[in-house]
Amino acid sequence: MPEPPAAPREEPSLEGRATEGRATAGPPSRPRWAAWLVPGYAISYGLVLPAFSDDFWWLGIPGMLGLACVVLMALHVLLEGPFRRAVPYATDGTDRRGPVKHHYKVLIGRYLVLVAVGAPMVVVPLAVDVRYLYPFVGTGMVALLLGTRFWLPQMLYLRKCDRVLRVYDFEFRSPVKKSNLRGNGVRSLTMGAAGSPRMSAREPLFSDRWPRGIERGVWFAGDDPFGGVILVPDTGELMCMQPEVWAAQDTARRQAAHKRREKARQAGLARKSI
DSSP states (O other): OOOOOOOOOOOOOHHHHHHHHHHTOOOOOHHHHHHHHHHHHHHHHHHHGGGGSSSSGGGHHHHHHHHHHHHHHHHHHHHSSOOSSOOSSOOSSSOSHHHHHHHHHHHHHHHHHHHHHHHHHHHHHHHHTOGGGHHHHHHHHHHHHHHHHHHHHHHHHHHHHHHHHTTOOOEEEOOEEEEEEOSTTEEEEEESSTTOOOEEEEOTTOOSSOOTTGGGOEEEEEETTTEEEEEOTTTOOEEEEEESSGGGGHHHHHHSOHHHHHHHHHTTOSSOOO
């Protein structure tokens, strides 16, 4: 495989620096989140305990709501969010397997932490059969069920990235116009010069922020009318994407050469799936 050209670097404008700073400010660290979530869980747990009595059972209602909120926030902190340290692979378009392997490692590691915490919360109270420990059973089961529900789509989108990068090489596209940012890693963007289709992108990490410096350009592996994968220089995030208005590219896909259509089929891009 010929070595891709080096990504051009542009000095962002003063306005661009300000926007970039707001969009990519570092997320709160997990210890900082724990400083809020642990006391919140303890207070909510204490409110649930009167539910075991006949006189103050009504105090258990806000306690259970509090536990549910803490569990949801904890799952968000654990399973979703950008990388918190430098990635151990090249982000200059020369490495297609390194980004995929590291994303798998991160997502599987996060899920194992969930299981290591949630499973004992369910098993231990049932094993010792202590009545006042039963709230742990409920929160542990909710954490495991919802955590699995949140984690599986992350793995699905990463598998899509993996399949594309087994077929296509990277090429640099600049600039990137950021159009929309929604929850669960969903975003819209346009790469390169005028005429490129706006893409609906899915980030397996489900980060709720734009990667730092993405507007200066990305490494793209794919075929515009069919979709593909982008790798963000420096920060190393992957996103799988396809044209946001799929039908608008029907003519371009039909007129594509057989070799292009076959590559798109091998990469899982022959039909709308993102």
